[in-house]
Amino acid sequence: MKNIMLDERAKRVLWAVVESYIEKPEPVGSRYIMKKYGFDVCSATIRNIMSDLEDEGFLFQPHTSAGRVPTDLAYRFYVDYIFEEVLKFRSAEIKKIIENLTKKLRKLRNNMNSLFLETTQNLSQATKYLGLALLPETDKTALHRIDFIKFREDTVIAIVVNDKGIVKNKIIRAIPQITQQELNSLADFVNSNYHGKAFDEIREDLLKRLKKEKIYWDKIISKILKICQQALYFSREDLYISGLYNLMYLPDFCDVEKLRQIAKTIQNRHLLIKLFENIDDEEEIKIIIGEENPFEELRNLSVIASPYKERGKSLGVIALVGPKRMNYERAIMFVNAFAKSLTYTLSE
Amino acid sequence: MKNIMLDERAKRVLWAVVESYIEKPEPVGSRYIMKKYGFDVCSATIRNIMSDLEDEGFLFQPHTSAGRVPTDLAYRFYVDYIFEEVLKFRSAEIKKIIENLTKKLRKLRNNMNSLFLETTQNLSQATKYLGLALLPETDKTALHRIDFIKFREDTVIAIVVNDKGIVKNKIIRAIPQITQQELNSLADFVNSNYHGKAFDEIREDLLKRLKKEKIYWDKIISKILKICQQALYFSREDLYISGLYNLMYLPDFCDVEKLRQIAKTIQNRHLLIKLFENIDDEEEIKIIIGEENPFEELRNLSVIASPYKERGKSLGVIALVGPKRMNYERAIMFVNAFAKSLTYTLSE
DNA sequence: GTTAGCACTTTAAAAGAGGGAGTGCTAAAA
DNA sequence: TTTTAGCACTCCCTCTTTTAAAGTGCTAAC
Numbered sequence: 122m123k124n125i126m127l128d129e130r131a132k133r134v135l136w137a138v139v140e141s142y143i144e145k146p147e148p149v150g151s152r153y154i155m156k157k158y159g160f161d162v163c164s165a166t167i168r169n170i171m172s173d174l175e176d177e178g179f180l181f182q183p184h185t186s187a188g189r190v191p192t193d194l195a196y197r198f199y200v201d202y203i204f205e206e207v208l209k210f211r212s213a214e215i216k217k218i219i220e221n222l223t224k225k226l227r228k229l230r231n232n233m234n235s236l237f238l239e240t241t242q243n244l245s246q247a248t249k250y251l252g253l254a255l256l257p258e259t260d261k262t263a264l265h266r267i268d269f270i271k272f273r274e275d276t277v278i279a280i281v282v283n284d285k286g287i288v289k290n291k292i293i294r295a296i297p298q299i300t301q302q303e304l305n306s307l308a309d310f311v312n313s314n315y316h317g318k319a320f321d322e323i324r325e326d327l328l329k330r331l332k333k334e335k336i337y338w339d340k341i342i343s344k345i346l347k348i349c350q351q352a353l354y355f356s357r358e359d360l361y362i363s364g365l366y367n368l369m370y371l372p373d374f375c376d377v378e379k380l381r382q383i384a385k386t387i388q389n390r391h392l393l394i395k396l397f398e399n400i401d402d403e404e405e406i407k408i409i410i411g412e413e414n415p416f417e418e419l420r421n422l423s424v425i426a427s428p429y430k431e432r433g434k435s436l437g438v439i440a441l442v443g444p445k446r447m448n449y450e451r452a453i454m455f456v457n458a459f460a461k462s463l464t465y466t467l468s469e
Numbered sequence: 470m471k472n473i474m475l476d477e478r479a480k481r482v483l484w485a486v487v488e489s490y491i492e493k494p495e496p497v498g499s500r501y502i503m504k505k506y507g508f509d510v511c512s513a514t515i516r517n518i519m520s521d522l523e524d525e526g527f528l529f530q531p532h533t534s535a536g537r538v539p540t541d542l543a544y545r546f547y548v549d550y551i552f553e554e555v556l557k558f559r560s561a562e563i564k565k566i567i568e569n570l571t572k573k574l575r576k577l578r579n580n581m582n583s584l585f586l587e588t589t590q591n592l593s594q595a596t597k598y599l600g601l602a603l604l605p606e607t608d609k610t611a612l613h614r615i616d617f618i619k620f621r622e623d624t625v626i627a628i629v630v631n632d633k634g635i636v637k638n639k640i641i642r643a644i645p646q647i648t649q650q651e652l653n654s655l656a657d658f659v660n661s662n663y664h665g666k667a668f669d670e671i672r673e674d675l676l677k678r679l680k681k682e683k684i685y686w687d688k689i690i691s692k693i694l695k696i697c698q699q700a701l702y703f704s705r706e707d708l709y710i711s712g713l714y715n716l717m718y719l720p721d722f723c724d725v726e727k728l729r730q731i732a733k734t735i736q737n738r739h740l741l742i743k744l745f746e747n748i749d750d751e752e753e754i755k756i757i758i759g760e761e762n763p764f765e766e767l768r769n770l771s772v773i774a775s776p777y778k779e780r781g782k783s784l785g786v787i788a789l790v791g792p793k794r795m796n797y798e799r800a801i802m803f804v805n806a807f808a809k810s811l812t813y814t815l816s817e
Numbered sequence: 818g819t820t821a822g823c824a825c826t827t828t829a830a831a832a833g834a835g836g837g838a839g840t841g842c843t844a845a846a847a
Numbered sequence: 848t849t850t851t852a853g854c855a856c857t858c859c860c861t862c863t864t865t866t867a868a869a870g871t872g873c874t875a876a877c
Binding site for chain 1: 564579580613614616618620621624626628630634636638640642713714716718722724726728729732736
């Protein structure tokens with residue numbers, strides 16, 4: 122890591138610059154830092170340090186004779202610096218947030234839709250950034266029940282309820298001869314054999330059956346099993362997004378081009394889903410700052426995401442999207458607290 | 470109507486000003502009008518006419534010595550003027566649009582979700598405004614099938630499929646004692662008695678039963694019927710919205726405050742749903758220009774909406790939201806064509 | 818290594834100048 | 848009575864200039 126090369130004083134200066142800039146989005150000068158953060162060296166010394174920090178890639182000068190602005194590297198330094206502290210020293214506050222939210226969410230425990238809507242709305246409301254939540258991936262949940270409904274001559278609607286109470290449906294082009302009776306017994310078959318089993322397991326097992334019994338059973342059966350398999354696969358598409366206009370009211374996005382860009386990016390659900398699918402489940406809180414983002418379109422934003430879990434297994438993530446000049450302290454607290462609260466609510 | 474007071478020439482001038490302004494959003498001058506529209510009077514005369522039009526409330530001058538800009542009244546005049554003509558003289562074009570879209574939609578006939586998504590996306594794409602579609606109100610559709618699924622001790626999920634193949638579900642807090650068996654027979658009862666019947670009818674009929682048989686049947690039954698009734702009511706919430714960023718790239722919304730306002734308004738789904746619920750079903754195409762809008766937030770926008778139908782009965786609306794300075798001709802064509810195409814697709 | 822001092826840079830805001838587009842008015846012509 | 852020609856006037860937009868403020872970088876002394 123680069124910041125090993127910085128001495129303690131330089132770190133303090135860097136930290137101060139980032140904090141100042143987060144507070145107010147204006148280039149930070151040496152005198153300001155000296156006074157506000159009580160350095161007992163004169164501004165020229167700070168100036169030298171800042172110049173060094175610029176050489177190291179932590180600060181950036183919009184033009185000679187302006188103050189300095191943090192680079193992504195500086196935010197990364199700042200976040201790494203405060204991260205542990207936030208979770209440790211702010212635990213009381215975090216606890217409070219968790220308690221308040223959990224109280225609200227408990228009532229919505231049975232209704233995932235409202236639960237996640239409420240969560241993202243509260244998250245956005247509290248932070249003034251964009252709140253996001255990705256619903257549990259169906260494959261990581263278990264089957265509660267499936268129903269097949271013959272809709273038109275050649276169409277079957279498969280309705281699947283998972284153990285979270287999330288209802289999903291899939292339109293399937295089916296063999297015309299099949300009757301509702303037959304579909305009912307198919308559903309019975311699946312429900313009695315696979316209730317409570319994970320979706321990916323079920324699909325795998327069906328595949329096995331398909332291979333094994335293909336020789337004995339007729340074509341219709343194998344086709345039906347295929348339909349069934351198809352009915353149990355859902356790509357990830359349920360993303361809750363709240364508070365776009367909160368983002369748009371920030372001083373960081375105060376020109377027309379930026380606003381348009383943001384709106385375009387955030388409306389691109391696929392992009393966001395792809396991003397959050399890739400969030401590493403191992404990490405408790407994942408922070409992606411600007412250029413670190415794998416997606417071009419999100420490189421002038423920061424993302425803070427945290428998985429929510431059930432019995433230790435992560436189901437999905439909730440996240441905050443804001444400017445790079447984000448109040449990371451507050452943001453980390455809230456994302457952490459909200460993810461925990463969701464985890465509690467779902468595990469109760 | 471006020472414009473009865475205008476003579477033919479004044480109307481031509483007014484029409485020209487609106488058309489010019491729609492073409493390019495800059496105050497329109499008298500000389501420009503004279504030359505471009507081949508008036509054989511001199512600019513001073515046009516000037517006098519424009520001054521009269523201003524007195525009548527059709528035009529507005531940003532400041533003395535600027536050209537004139539149309540008021541909402543002028544747009545209304547313009548739209549009333551071109552409306553009939555568009556549908557009459559552009560019918561070939563409209564037919565073409567209908568054909569192309571219908572070809573695309575036909576494949577999605579069984580999947581309402583994709584169908585409406587595709588429709589709004591295409592509508593926005595074609596016009597560069599905001600495309601909207603309100604799904605058929607459940608109450609105006611017929612029951613295809615209902616299922617009750619016992620989810621947790623005190624929770625039942627009602628899953629309803631209507632005759633359009635739209636699946637909706639409702640979480641119901643239920644009496645704890647009820648078993649899945651009982652729920653199944655309840656579903657059987659509803660399905661066999663009410664398949665193909667309109668939702669409002671069914672609810673009404675259930676209510677009648679409830680009143681009539683309350684005395685004989687026990688409390689459980691009446692409670693179940695109540696649950697059932699509840700399960701069959703869905704408030705309107707399915708609105709498809711496409712192309713917010715198209716709106717945001719228009720020159721009409723080229724400052725920060727307007728962009729923020731627009732984003733905030735369009736994110737307000739409830740508002741939009743309320744607006745479109747109130748659209749009069751009688752009219753083939755409803756046009757709401759600026760101040761005519763019942764909702765404050767939408768008063769610097771124009772809305773063009775048209776119901777799509779099935780067997781003469783309107784099911785929902787599709788709409789376009791754009792700036793008041795909208796290309797009404799094109800917009801009317803597209804909304805009209807798209808609504809018709811949806812109507813065909815749903816009636817096939 | 819740190820400080821004081823000072824010249825220098827750059828921006829942002831204010832002030833001024835000029836040009837252009839378009840109007841309103843008046844008096845004459847149709 | 849309506850239309851036209853002519854002209855002064857208004858207002859905005861753009862470009863330039865000025866000024867003040869903030870902050871730097873450098874040098875020489877501590």
